[in-house]
Amino acid sequence: MAEPNKKLHIAMFPWLAFGHIIPFLELSKLIAQKGHRISFISTPRNIERLPKIPPQVAPLITLVKLPLPHVENLPENAEATMDVPYHIIPYLKKAHDGLEQPLSHFLETSTPDWIVHDFAPHWLPPIASKLGISRAFFSIFNASTLCFLGPTKSSVIEAHEPRSEPNHFVVPPKWVPFHTKVAFRYFEAKQIFDLFEENDSGNSDWFRYMKVLSGIDAIAVKTCVEVEGEWVKLLGELHDTPVIPVGLLPPSKQESLGNKDSNWDTIVEWLNKQEKASVVYIALGSEIQPSQNNFNELAFGLEQSGLPFFWALRKRKGVDSVQLPEAFEERTKDRGVVWTGWAPQFRILGHESVGGFLTHCGWSSVTEAFQFGRALILLPFLGDQGLIARFLEEKQAGVEVPRNEQDGSFTRDSITETLKLVMQDERGKIYRDKAKEMTTIFGDRDIHSRYVDKFVEFLENKIG
Known part of the structure; x- marks a missing residue:
């Protein structure tokens, strides 16, 4: 248990896509509102493109710039998925893997209590674990998507045949115990195999995701039980890990209107x-x-x-x-x-x-x-x-x-x-x-604020 009122230091490390960076930033601001310190880690150009941090939480949020290593085939100044065509994104993942050393150095020297990270840094959990830093995977994907992707709990995996062809993905998975239509169409199922195949980064996205999930203390998901209750429950069973919905992180109306x-x-x-x-x-x-x-x-x-x-x-x-x-x-x-x-x-x-x-x-x-x-x-x-x-x-x-x-x-x-x-x-x-x-x-901000409260409470009570 953390000491009462102990202020935590939480490192946030999103993948290099603004569809990931912005939800991570929203969550960071909400955690900072509770008085905890945030180190928000990305590359220099991405940090420069962030929306302005509101003055009431700015003193608690440190923006940490880790220069992105140069990788062949990645254009200069490309630091986010929006900077490159789709087929170049694997090289961005390769460059992102080059952040392992500078991030390790940052974690060693600043010793956060937690690191909240994305799917891409497959190398991160053992580093953080060795340093005694608690780890949470924050999914910007909703709970039904994560459930569809599949389990990491070995007993669930063993009970089901592997999905090896597109037709296996056009029906709901066998591990979903309730009726649903959530599945891919055939043309989408053909694309999904990209996830499982090694790409030009040297790893598949599936390898990254599975490695990340095998070394965490919690899964935080951008959802709420009012929208995805049965899926949130199932997600915990599929991964045998605490799953904490953080709410839907609606953008602040005041901020949007104030700019x-x-x-x-x-x-x-x-x-x-x-x-x-x-x-x-x-x-x-x-x-x-x-x-x-x-x-x-x-x-x-x-x-x-x-x-x-x-x-x-x-x-x-x-x-x-x-x-x-x-x-x-x-x-x-x-x-x-x-x-x-x-x-x-x-x-x-x-x-x-x-x-x-x-x-x-x-x-x-x-x-x-x-x-x-x-x-x-x-x-x-x-x-x-x-x-x-x-x-x-x-x-x-x-x-x-x-x-x-x-x-x-x-x-x-x-x-x-x-x-x-x-x-x-x-x-x-x-x-x-x-x-x-x-x-x-x-649109009910109170609901989503309560989810963040519960997530922060979890972080406070589960250290190391």
């Missing part, structure tokens, strides 16, 4: 002219690169829907960007905006003219949308996004765009029909109502 942003002035001027709940907001995250054909169908489907839209179209660095159909912007300029700069998503979703969100189903984006009860049009592309889409459909909290099972392609008509169903049709009222209902959980 002066010239982009926002232009965006809000347009949003203010639109009718209430009429606009569909489209954002596929910073890592999605649809094929040109899929991109065209999305654009044409949006155009033929006739709906007002705001499309946050992030260009990926070092990628031959897909192009909008010829004269698309000209034809839609009276009712739509294609925005290629940085878009303040949380503020856009919070605007009353926005009625729906066409999303890639990243868990953080879903969390933001349900703060405001925005109905979801689901268009997953990568990794866990397909599993989140099924999870949301199961709850009738969104509708997935119909796709070709073999290659994941979709048509402009399927985009148009799904948009109209969710945004306008009487048949889609159930989804709009369900999304509004979700605000009672996702």
Whole structure:
């Protein structure tokens, strides 16, 4: 047991993707609010790109810059997944492995009580263990996704046949004891084998994840039992490790509204002219690169829907960007905006003219949308996004765009029909109502604050 009121020193070490870094930072700020010291560790350029830390917790958060080692094939100044095309990410993982020595040195000299880390540093648990530092894996993925990925508890593994072909992944795993539709589609299942194969970093993602999980004291998950109760319970059984939901870490409204942003002035001027709940907001995250054909169908489907839209179209660095159909912007300029700069998503979703969100189903984006009860049009592309889409459909909290099972392609008509169903049709009222209902959980800051309290209590009471 920690001494009463002992202030802890907690090191936070996220993977080099802003979809991971930002939830780690949100959790850091909430822990610092309880008076504990945080060392937030990343690379110099990522630290420089962080949002400003609020003054009330800034004295307790030290930003630790570990220079990223140079690795062949990794462009200069590339320090996050958003800086490189998808096929270069393994080299970023290789560079990240080069942080082992500097991180070890930091841990030796600053002796934190805990290190809260991500899936990538497979080498970290034994180092921290040797130094007597407690270890928690913090998953930005939700509990149902982690359960689908599989167990580490040997008795559960031995009781089930290994999944060795795509067809094994298109049905719920045998170790899930309750009814669910959470599984991959065939075109997603084919991609999932990338996880298990050694990549250019020298290790598979699965190897990293399993190594990390084999050497921890706890699993912290960005979820809550009100949303994923049975999955949270199952996760603990599959790993034989304490699982602590930390809540959904909603971004602070005060912070989002307090940041002066010239982009926002232009965006809000347009949003203010639109009718209430009429606009569909489209954002596929910073890592999605649809094929040109899929991109065209999305654009044409949006155009033929006739709906007002705001499309946050992030260009990926070092990628031959897909192009909008010829004269698309000209034809839609009276009712739509294609925005290629940085878009303040949380503020856009919070605007009353926005009625729906066409999303890639990243868990953080879903969390933001349900703060405001925005109905979801689901268009997953990568990794866990397909599993989140099924999870949301199961709850009738969104509708997935119909796709070709073999290659994941979709048509402009399927985009148009799904948009109209969710945004306008009487048949889609159930989804709009369900999304509004979700605000009672996702938008209740007191619920999520209590989860962080419980997590901090766990950290205080379990040292070494």
